[in-house]
Amino acid sequence: MPTLRIAQDAAADELLGRDPLALLIGMLLDQQFPMERAFGAPRLLADRLAVDVLDAGQLAAMDAAQLVRVFQGPPALHRYPGSMAGRTQELCRMLLDRYDGRAERLWADAPDGATLLERLNELPGFGAQKAKIFLALLGKQVGVTPPGWREAAGDYGLEGSRRSVADITGPESLAEVRAFKQEQKQAAKAGREAAGK
Incomplete structure (x- = not known):
């Protein structure tokens, strides 16, 4: 069982480490909401x-x-509790339809990283970027390392990166990931302003 420190809360992280569905729901909720609160939400649920x-x-x-x-x-499990409750139900229904309701079956028999990425891309609420981040999280912290997983995860799979939740192992790395995301936002804003001139 992996030891995760994403939510920065012992009980929440313990659940993420032993419950694959909790980890998957945490990733689903990780948008327009602080990372540690998104990954702490499955414990509250x-x-x-x-x-x-x-x-x-x-x-x-x-x-x-x-x-x-x-x-x-x-407290609310997300900034948008209504839509995220709906997405959580959609995700669970898809898991029932395709994987006998078991989140870990998404990755347990994946022959390679590309196949796993394809499966993640099909999940409700998972776009291309979120699928790559979750693939990197599985590879870096959960021990799910089918051949080619780093390549399939793109930059998120890079060793030593501080780009996403896949790289959070404690308060220090959380701060580094936050700083990276802030830099990306500022660069994107500067690009938009330059394009608008």
Whole structure:
């Protein structure tokens, strides 16, 4: 079982390390929301449902309005609890349809990084960038290393990078990833301003 330090909270990180669905939902929620709160949300979700591990079948079958209320908290599991509750249900339904409701089946038999990336790209709420980041997270911290995983993850798979959640192993690396993201935002803004002149 991997030891993760993404949420910066012992109970939340412990769940991420032993529950593949919790890790996948954390990644789903990691947008327009602080990383550590997104990855801490699966622990809050499990606590509110009074379960030890998250279950795709249970989440998929829940009344949509009830799940939204669970996501609303307080505290809310995401800035957009309604839409993210819906995406979580979509993700769980797809896992039931294709992987017997088991998140780890996404990667357990992946013959290579390209195939795994393709599977991740098909997930609701996962775009090209998020799929590459999650692939890098699996490879760097969870021990899922099919042949060609680094190449499939692109720059996120680079050894020693500080680009994404895949590189967070504690408070120091979280600060480094935040700094990198801030630089990227500033560069993008400068590019837009230059193009607008």
